[in-house]
Amino acid sequence: MSNQPTTVDQELETLIRARYPIVYVVSWEERRVEEALREICQRRGKKLVQWTITSGLGGNIGARDPIAALDQVLSAPDQSVFLLKDFHPFMTDHVVIRKLRDLVYALKTSYKTLILLSPMLKLPVELEKEITVVDYQLPTVTDLDRLLEGIIQSVRGNSQVDVRLSTDQREQVLKAASGLTSNEAENVFAKSLVEKRCFDIDVILGEKEQIIRKSGILEYYRASEAFNDVGGMDLLKDWMNQRTASFSGKAKEYGLPEPKGILLLGVQGCGKSLTAKAIASLWRLPLLRLDVGRIFAGIVGSSEENMRKAIATAESVAPCLLWIDELEKGFSGTQSSGISDGGTTSRVFGTFLSWMQDKKAPVFVIATSNDVSALPPELMRKGRFDEIFFVDLPAHPERKEIFSIHLRKRGREVANHDVDLLASKAIGFSGAEIEQVVVSALYTSFHDGARELTDSDMLDVIKVSVPLSRTMREGIAELRYWASDRARPVASAEAEDLDMDYTDDDTN
Numbered sequence: 001m002s003n004q005p006t007t008v009d010q011e012l013e014t015l016i017r018a019r020y021p022i023v024y025v026v027s028w029e030e031r032r033v034e035e036a037l038r039e040i041c042q043r044r045g046k047k048l049v050q051w052t053i054t055s056g057l058g059g060n061i062g063a064r065d066p067i068a069a070l071d072q073v074l075s076a077p078d079q080s081v082f083l084l085k086d087f088h089p090f091m092t093d094h095v096v097i098r099k100l101r102d103l104v105y106a107l108k109t110s111y112k113t114l115i116l117l118s119p120m121l122k123l124p125v126e127l128e129k130e131i132t133v134v135d136y137q138l139p140t141v142t143d144l145d146r147l148l149e150g151i152i153q154s155v156r157g158n159s160q161v162d163v164r165l166s167t168d169q170r171e172q173v174l175k176a177a178s179g180l181t182s183n184e185a186e187n188v189f190a191k192s193l194v195e196k197r198c199f200d201i202d203v204i205l206g207e208k209e210q211i212i213r214k215s216g217i218l219e220y221y222r223a224s225e226a227f228n229d230v231g232g233m234d235l236l237k238d239w240m241n242q243r244t245a246s247f248s249g250k251a252k253e254y255g256l257p258e259p260k261g262i263l264l265l266g267v268q269g270c271g272k273s274l275t276a277k278a279i280a281s282l283w284r285l286p287l288l289r290l291d292v293g294r295i296f297a298g299i300v301g302s303s304e305e306n307m308r309k310a311i312a313t314a315e316s317v318a319p320c321l322l323w324i325d326e327l328e329k330g331f332s333g334t335q336s337s338g339i340s341d342g343g344t345t346s347r348v349f350g351t352f353l354s355w356m357q358d359k360k361a362p363v364f365v366i367a368t369s370n371d372v373s374a375l376p377p378e379l380m381r382k383g384r385f386d387e388i389f390f391v392d393l394p395a396h397p398e399r400k401e402i403f404s405i406h407l408r409k410r411g412r413e414v415a416n417h418d419v420d421l422l423a424s425k426a427i428g429f430s431g432a433e434i435e436q437v438v439v440s441a442l443y444t445s446f447h448d449g450a451r452e453l454t455d456s457d458m459l460d461v462i463k464v465s466v467p468l469s470r471t472m473r474e475g476i477a478e479l480r481y482w483a484s485d486r487a488r489p490v491a492s493a494e495a496e497d498l499d500m501d502y503t504d505d506d507t508n
């Protein structure tokens with residue numbers, strides 16, 4: 001399969017022509033990269049010389065040793081591109097690192113290029129400034145289409161399978177397969193033909209979910225929450241509704257920029273995570289949840305590698321929503337991390353920030369956090385997120401809505417309850433706590449001979465509950481103060497001042 005030059009191929013060619021000494025290509029797809037390099041070399045009249053630990057340099061078994069191989073690169077004639085496959089395990093050795101640095105200077109004045117190709121990025125700090133990293137993108141829709149056509153041709157005449165596809169179906173199949181490597185796509189197309197005797201979208205999507213799950217960092221989230229399940233937040237809802245069609249071709253034609261993302265800051269249990277899921281249903285886009293903690297957990301690959309991979313996967317699934325829940329868990333203390341973790345956190349965070357700033361792919365980021373003090377200030381700078389929203393405790397009208405939602409969810413008729421009264425007694429309760437009031441009261445009434453739930457069951461629970469806002473009054477006041485001139489409120493109604501005493505005689 002011959003590759004049409006894509007943008008990465010062009011970038012590689014430019015780097016080679018501009019005499020960049022060492023280029024690090026990150027890709028799982030050795031075959032594609034190799035083919036692209038072969039074509040570049042042909043065009044530019046260069047020789048392609050390969051190295052692997054098993055076969056040495058250019059088939060010279062004597063140069064299997066990494067240092068011997070680098071020596072040979074140094075002494076080889078000009079006009080060559082050296083492709084070193086899976087060299088990364090050897091880049092921890094200080095002699096290898098020094099040799100590579102020496103090569104950087106020597107190659108700059110030569111017509112030789114050293115290409116390091118591995119599926120993961122592992123770069124020692126000493127070489128960070130010397131080596132250019134190229135992320136070899138996953139196959140484009142055109143690449144996948146060619147691959148699909150190849151499969152269709154190869155089974156033509158086989159009456160056991162039906163490979164006919166309408167234009168629409170073909171587009172759907174390709175969209176479902178986007179985000180897979182060529183190998184993965186080839187496998188899943190074949191699997192679908194074996195299992196279903198045709199190209200089946202569900203088989204392909206199922207496989208893609210598997211692959212995203214296997215990457216261990218992103219989670220494909222099936223959103224079941226509707227926007228109507230979120231109580232209150234009228235302003236945020238308006239904002240989101242206005243942008244529902246913003247990823248369409250029509251919006252682009254009209255001149256609208258694609259929205260970048262929002263940061264939801266606020267009080268615990270007030271519906272930040274819930275909102276993220278609801279937006280996915282509203283916009284009907286896949287929701288990928290990024291676990292920042294796992295990026296750093298070291299279970300799978302290096303932290304930087306994990307961040308890059310997560311971004312690449314999200315872009316390949318675009319348009320989609322990238323949900324970064326509890327942002328502070330991963331990125332807290334980036335300022336001090338220079339000491340604690342050799343700057344890894346800062347670098348990973350930097351990767352994320354610059355991606356946010358420049359991203360072209362329609363990936364809408366929804367980040368949530370309930371601790372502003374833990375977040376690095378760079379994050380708040382204009383241009384990163386479209387908007388920073390502050391999710392406060394629900395005000396009276398919102399609490400009414402939240403009571404109604406959770407009563408309805410549990411099969412209760414809202415008209416049979418005085419939600420206005422309930423809301424006025426539940427000052428300082430978060431959405432999660434209101435839900436808990438309904439649930440606890442239901443336990444009581446069920447235990448009490450499964451009789452119907454009454455308002456006094458709920459009022460009793462409210463009376464004995466200590467909402468978080470009481471124990472964390474100061475924290476919330478601080479958060480409100482911080483947000484007052486930095487963030488936009490999600491709701492038009494203002495929540496009660498927690499320093500006021502709202503207790504009245506008839507409830508006590």
Ligand SMILES: Nc1ncnc2c1ncn2[C@@H]1O[C@H](COP(=O)(O)OP(=O)(O)OP(=O)(O)O)[C@@H](O)[C@H]1O
Pocket residue numbers: 229230231232266267268269270271272273274275368369370402405430431432433435
């Ligand atoms: N505005 C709301 N409307 C309806 N239900 C709500 C609302 N806020 C919270 N809830 C209920 O409380 C649950 C927990 O809320 P959620 O996890 O979204 O809070 P959060 O703001 O993400 O909290 P944390 O900061 O602890 O992550 C929700 O699943 C939902 O059932």
Ligand SMILES: [Mg+2]
Pocket residue numbers: 272273274325326368
């Ligand atoms: Mg949450």
